[in-house]
Amino acid sequence: MAQQLEPIAKMVAQLARLPGIGHKSAQRIAYHIISMPLEDVRELATSVYNGRKAIRYCSVCGNYATGDRCDICANDQRHNGQICVVRDPRDVAAIERMRDFRGLYHVLHGALSPMDGVGPEDIRIKELMARLNDPGITEIILATNPDIEGEATASYLARLIKPMGLKVTRIAHGVPVGSDLEYADEITLAKAMEGRREM
Amino acid sequence: MAQQLEPIAKMVAQLARLPGIGHKSAQRIAYHIISMPLEDVRELATSVYNGRKAIRYCSVCGNYATGDRCDICANDQRHNGQICVVRDPRDVAAIERMRDFRGLYHVLHGALSPMDGVGPEDIRIKELMARLNDPGITEIILATNPDIEGEATASYLARLIKPMGLKVTRIAHGVPVGSDLEYADEITLAKAMEGRREM
Numbered sequence: 001m002a003q004q005l006e007p008i009a010k011m012v013a014q015l016a017r018l019p020g021i022g023h024k025s026a027q028r029i030a031y032h033i034i035s036m037p038l039e040d041v042r043e044l045a046t047s048v049y050n051g052r053k054a055i056r057y058c059s060v061c062g063n064y065a066t067g068d069r070c071d072i073c074a075n076d077q078r079h080n081g082q083i084c085v086v087r088d089p090r091d092v093a094a095i096e097r098m099r100d101f102r103g104l105y106h107v108l109h110g111a112l113s114p115m116d117g118v119g120p121e122d123i124r125i126k127e128l129m130a131r132l133n134d135p136g137i138t139e140i141i142l143a144t145n146p147d148i149e150g151e152a153t154a155s156y157l158a159r160l161i162k163p164m165g166l167k168v169t170r171i172a173h174g175v176p177v178g179s180d181l182e183y184a185d186e187i188t189l190a191k192a193m194e195g196r197r198e199m
Numbered sequence: 200m201a202q203q204l205e206p207i208a209k210m211v212a213q214l215a216r217l218p219g220i221g222h223k224s225a226q227r228i229a230y231h232i233i234s235m236p237l238e239d240v241r242e243l244a245t246s247v248y249n250g251r252k253a254i255r256y257c258s259v260c261g262n263y264a265t266g267d268r269c270d271i272c273a274n275d276q277r278h279n280g281q282i283c284v285v286r287d288p289r290d291v292a293a294i295e296r297m298r299d300f301r302g303l304y305h306v307l308h309g310a311l312s313p314m315d316g317v318g319p320e321d322i323r324i325k326e327l328m329a330r331l332n333d334p335g336i337t338e339i340i341l342a343t344n345p346d347i348e349g350e351a352t353a354s355y356l357a358r359l360i361k362p363m364g365l366k367v368t369r370i371a372h373g374v375p376v377g378s379d380l381e382y383a384d385e386i387t388l389a390k391a392m393e394g395r396r397e398m
Contacts, residue, residue: 004292005263005270011250014243019231025219031289032218033247034254034263041251044213048232049244051210055233064204064233071204090230093203 062107062124064089072105079103081138087111087145111149112156132164139167146173261306261323263288271304278302280337286310286344310348311355331363338366345372
């Protein structure tokens with residue numbers, strides 16, 4: 001019986017490696033691509049390859065950049081007294097979407113995880129510590145994820161930085177805005193109660 | 200506030216045009232691609248572009264091919280007395296996966312749809328009729344989709360071909376194997392009853 005043509009099978013195999021794309025979706029996407037005009041496929045393929053090629057890490061904060069510094073570090077309108085510490089460049093993007101925070105970032109590119117053998121020397125903690133020598137810095141906001149690794153990383157950094165006399169804060173845990181209490185898990189609810197404020 | 204970097208925004212826009220990929224998934228995939236080794240991204244991009252470039256249509260049946268004829272038309276082990284008429288090359292792939300049908304195919308590359316202005320001259324009906332002059336042909340199996348356009352196309356072809364004295368069949372409609380009667384829609388159930396066979 002006829003097998004799938006080799007160029008299609010190859011495309012499907014490559015697409016199926018992307019996150020959230022199973023074999024069935026990869027097949028559907030591949031057939032779609034084959035039905036697209038060649039010029040459009042060239043544009044798709046080059047946007048992927050050139051996009052990846054154009055991106056490097058900011059030499060200061062580790063965020064995505066097209067030059068030596070990212071747009072945020074290069075922007076002198078940003079307050080350089082606050083550094084918000086996150087795990088990934090995509091966390092920077094999430095906080096930027098909020099259009100509220102005007103300070104700088106530091107991207108760790110990972111979180112402490114003894115289980116996976118990720119220690120302090122494996123993420124960009126040394127680079128963060130080097131930045132803290134700047135006397136203009138007043139606050140370090142720990143915005144690592146509210147999961148085990150993120151909490152461990154936040155505690156580790158707090159223990160490391162607080163003795164330097166800097167203000168160290170952690171983003172609040174609580175019930176997401178617009179959500180339903182009924183569906184909140186107990187730990188989130190407990191954190192929300194713990195972090196309650198007078199109105 | 201910092202916008203998404205232009206190479207990333209471009210990649211996201213391209214990925215979001217693919218079927219089943221919304222803006223959020225496109226963003227997740229783009230960030231994943233940016234974290235991939237450049238060599239792997241090159242492989243992904245070339246598999247997409249070269250894959251699309253390598254595929255053309257079989258000059259006989261309209262199926263996907265890498266040469267002039269597709270693997271099925273080029274295979275002299277296939278019975279050339281039966282032609283199974285389908286809408287898309289992906290329908291050929293689906294029937295081939297069944298590993299049961301040993302005849303040939305004819306891909307229409309569309310279905311009749313007066314609503315969308317698709318008439319008989321817009322799909323590969325002329326090419327099908329030309330193939331029917333072969334005296335070895337004994338049966339035309341209409342395997343267009345069981346939807347409005349597919350049924351309209353099947354009826355149209357049956358009216359066209361039956362006067363030529365050829366056997367024209369339509370694939371059976373019924374409840375899918377392994378499914379639950381409870382969830383079958385009424386039309387499918389009615390078709391299943393109508394098509395019942397003695398055991």
